[in-house]
Structure formats: structure tokens, C-alpha cells
């Protein structure tokens with residue numbers, strides 16, 4: 001039994017590490033959004049307040065809804081019919097010294113939209129659970145519980161409520177794991193005696209623990225971040241995720257998916273963005289939003305970028321040769337941009353697979369250009385070789401027209417936050433149209449990212465945007481699916497076993 005405990009504890013702890021990065025991003029944004037709202041002077045519902053709430057949700061991509069509620073009036077960044085605010089005035093589950101927490105806003109039935117909510121003063125912000133579920137899957141029967149009131153009450157953050165206490169021996173005195181006939185309960189260590197976090201899972205398939213733990217840890221951070229006790233923990237986790245990445249590369253757990261980029265007029269696919277995926281041996285996935293920052297900080301990103309390039313050309317080489325207009329864009333991180341290595345790697349692979357340089361584009365973010373002068377030189381070299389350079393996530397950094405003019409780039413990708421804003425902002429008053437006009441003035445091609453709705457595609461088209469990418473057209477596809485998308489099923493090269501992943 002001791003061994004089982006040890007094994008489960010280790011596995012859960014490893015999976016937890018993966019989530020901390022996401023949670024840090026998520027809850028930091030929620031708290032910052034609330035701090036911004038509390039700092040501004042408006043305290044009543046008005047068009048100005050609506051615009052303030054909208055600005056907050058644009059600025060912080062993890063904030064789904066921002067709400068003003070002073071006990072009498074309530075308004076949100078969304079129109080009333082789209083608001084998902086849980087009953088205004090509902091008592092918070094946890095009252096911290098600064099922030100209030102609603103751990104389970106279960107009134108919203110769609111789990112993708114239902115969210116955790118934080119409050120401060122007269123403002124509340126919610127986040128969609130989709131931001132957590134894309135990092136891990138919660139298998140049926142699993143729950144993340146926050147245990148309060150001296151182990152008397154267990155509130156489900158995710159999953160269903162559970163009978164409490166779960167076993168006669170609860171709370172465990174000899175460790176964090178309790179295994180009953182049907183369940184495994186893992187008590188996550190927190191630094192605060194006011195609450196405990198407990199992951200409760202059915203015993204049937206222990207391999208599912210990893211994904212279930214993923215769902216628990218959102219709660220961990222929710223509270224840990226609130227209390228500011230996480231820094232050390234994070235550092236340790238990053239270190240160990242870095243170790244895991246190395247093993248994952250060796251074990252071949254990474255794959256590449258391709259999200260089509262389409263011509264908004266014809267809806268034909270003109271290219272794709274290569275997106276790395278990490279599937280663990282037990283089938284659970286870790287989002288690149290979690291491991292890419294770690295790989296960047298450990299330097300392992302170089303190996304990942306090389307892997308993506310190599311796999312893209314292996315999987316799509318014949319397709320690219322047969323369709324010379326088609327291209328694939330590869331994401332570069334800062335350390336890929338700042339050193340000449342990537343140019344050599346891509347040149348070797350292109351020669352090997354007989355693919356033209358213009359069919360491999362590179363996406364760089366403003367964050368990826370730590371030293372703009374060096375970045376300019378390196379990007380120019382890639383451009384001179386025939387590669388197109390795309391600025392990714394445009395509008396979320398510090399770019400200005402002047403800055404853009406000096407960079408050797410071909411295309412701007414407008415970030416999803418601005419495309420989302422088109423949903424309830426007149427196109428003429430949103431940020432996207434300004435970016436589009438600016439790009440056109442500089443003769444840059446524009447690709448709009450994260451298009452989920454037809455009206456967004458129509459608006460963008462009417463603003464003169466030629467290309468788009470997003471779930472409205474396709475989610476990221478595996479190599480086989482992408483080839484089918486282009487060829488309509490006609491074979492243009494051998495099929496590989498790993499294509500199906």
C-alpha cells in the first residue's frame with residue numbers, strides 16, 4: 001500500500017507541475033484585471049463602464065467576462081443576453097483578504113463556458129473552464145474539492161460534489177493519499193490551514209489520475225496564488241517539467257498538427273501553421289502554452305523547433321512539392337531568432353526534401369525579438385533565403401507603426417483577442433480595423449487568427465483581410481487529415497504511421 005501511495009503521489013505531483021504554468025497565467029490575469037478595474041474611477045453602469053469592462057476583457061485573454069455589481073446595478077462586458085454571470089450577490093465560496101472566490105459557478109451548464117470567478121470591490125471577473133480543460137481532461141467521476149471549515153465542508157471546483165468525509169480515517173495522518181475501495185483521494189499540500197485541496201478519483205483506471213490531477217490543480221493555484229505562496233513551488237515545477245521534456249523527446253511523445261490558413265474569399269486552404277503537441281504515454285495532453293515557456297527558459301526550445309521543422313518536412317514534403325503555392329509556417333522563439341542556427345537547419349531540410357524556401361514561413365512574436373537590431377538582421381537573412389516572415393499575436397505587445405516599418409516582415413497575424421472583440425463591437429470602433437489599415441498602408445498581408453464565427457469572417461473580409469485561421473474553418477489537423485484537406489483524398493505521397501497521432 002505504501003508503494004501505491006508513493007507511486008500515485010509522484011504521478012499526481014508530476015502532472016500538477018504541468019498545470020502550474022497555465023494556472024499562473026490564468027489567475028495572474030484575473031487578479032490584474034480586477035486590480036485595473038478597481039483603480040479606475042467609474043462606479044456605476046453606463047456606456048463608459050461597459051467600455052471599461054470590455055477593455056479589461058480584451059486586455060486579458062483569459063478573462064471571459066468582467067462584471068460591475070454594487071448590490072443594486074449589474075453590468076458586464078457582454079450584452080445581457082450573452083452574460084454568464086452567476087446570480088449576482090451569491091456569497092463567495094472563499095473570502096480572502098483581498099479577493100473573493102467563487103469556485104463553482106455551476107449554473108452555467110456548458111462546462112466550456114462555466115468558470116471560476118474572482119471578485120474584488122465592486123468588480124468580478126470570470127474565466128472559461130475551457131482554458132483549463134484544454135490543458136487536461138477530467139475523466140468521468142473525478143472531482144477537485146476545496147475543503148474548508150476544519151475538514152467539515154468540501155466544495156467541488158470541478159466535477160461532482162462528493163460525500164464528505166470520504167472515509168472514516170479522514171483526514172489522513174500518514175501522508176496525502178487515501179485509497180478506498182472505489183476512490184483514490186489525494187490531499188494536495190497547501191501552505192494555508194484554512195483550506196485543503198483534494199483530488200478525488202475513481203479507482204478503475206489509475207492511468208487517468210494524471211488528467212484528473214490536472215483538473216485539481218487549477219484550484220490549487222487559485223488559492224495558492226491568492227496567498228502569494230507559490231513562487232518557490234513554481235521554480236521547482238519548472239525544473240522538473242524541463243526534465244520531463246527531455247524524456248518526452250526521447251520517447252517520441254511530440255507530434256505536429258497543422259491548422260489551415262484559408263483565403264477568406266474562396267475559403268480555400270493556402271497554408272497552415274505547424275503546432276506542436278505533447279501526448280503522454282497515458283494519452284493525456286499537455287498544452288504548448290504550458291511547456292513552450294519552460295522549453296524557452298531551459299533552452300530546450302531549439303530541439304523542439306528543429307523537431308517541428310523536421311517533422312513538417314517529413315510529413316508534408318511530397319504535398320508541398322506537389323502544391324508549390326502551399327506553405328507551412330513555423331513558430332520561432334526568441335532564441336531561435338537571435339542565433340543563425342535555424343537558417344542552416346531549414347536549408348539542410350529543404351534540400352533533403354526538395355521543397356522551396358518560400359513554402360516554409362516563420363512566425364515570430366514581438367516577445368521573440370529581444371534585441372530588435374539583431375532580430376532585424378537575422379530575419380532579413382531568412383527573408384533573403386526566400387522565407388516569409390509573419391509577425392504573430394500582433395497587437396498584444398509594444399509594436400507601433402514606426403517599429404513595424406523597420407522590420408523585415410511580410411505579414412501580420414492579428415491576435416484572437418481583437419477578433420473576439422469584433423463580436424460585440426462595431427467593426428469600425430474595434431482595434432482590428434486599425435491594425436488592418438496600418439498593415440495595408442505598409443503593404444503587409446494580414447491573417448486574422450482565432451476566427452470562430454461566420455460574422456467575424458464576414459466583417460474581416462469587408463475590412464479587406466484576405467486570410468484567416470480559426471475553428472470556424474478547421475481545428476489543428478494531424479498530417480493525414482491536413483493532406484486530405486488539401487487533396488480531397490487524392491494520394492500525394494506515402495502515408496506514415498505517426499500521421500494518425
Ligand SMILES: Nc1nc2c(ncn2[C@@H]2O[C@H](COP(=O)(O)O[C@H]3[C@@H](O)[C@H](n4cnc5c(=O)[nH]c(N)nc54)O[C@@H]3COP(=O)(O)O)[C@@H](O)[C@H]2O)c(=O)[nH]1
Pocket residue numbers: 259273274275276287288289292304305308331332333392393413449450451452469470471472476
Ligand atoms: N515556439 C513554438 N510555439 C508553439 C509551437 N506550437 C504551438 N506553440 C505556441 O503555443 C501556444 C498555444 O498553441 P496551441 O495550443 O497550439 O493553440 C493554437 C491554436 O490551436 C489556437 N487556435 C487557433 N484557432 C483558434 C480558434 O478559433 N479558437 C481558439 N480558442 N483557439 C484557436 O491558437 C493557438 C495559435 O496561436 P498563435 O501561435 O498565436 O497563432 C501558441 O502561442 C503557439 O504559438 C511550436 O512548435 N513552437
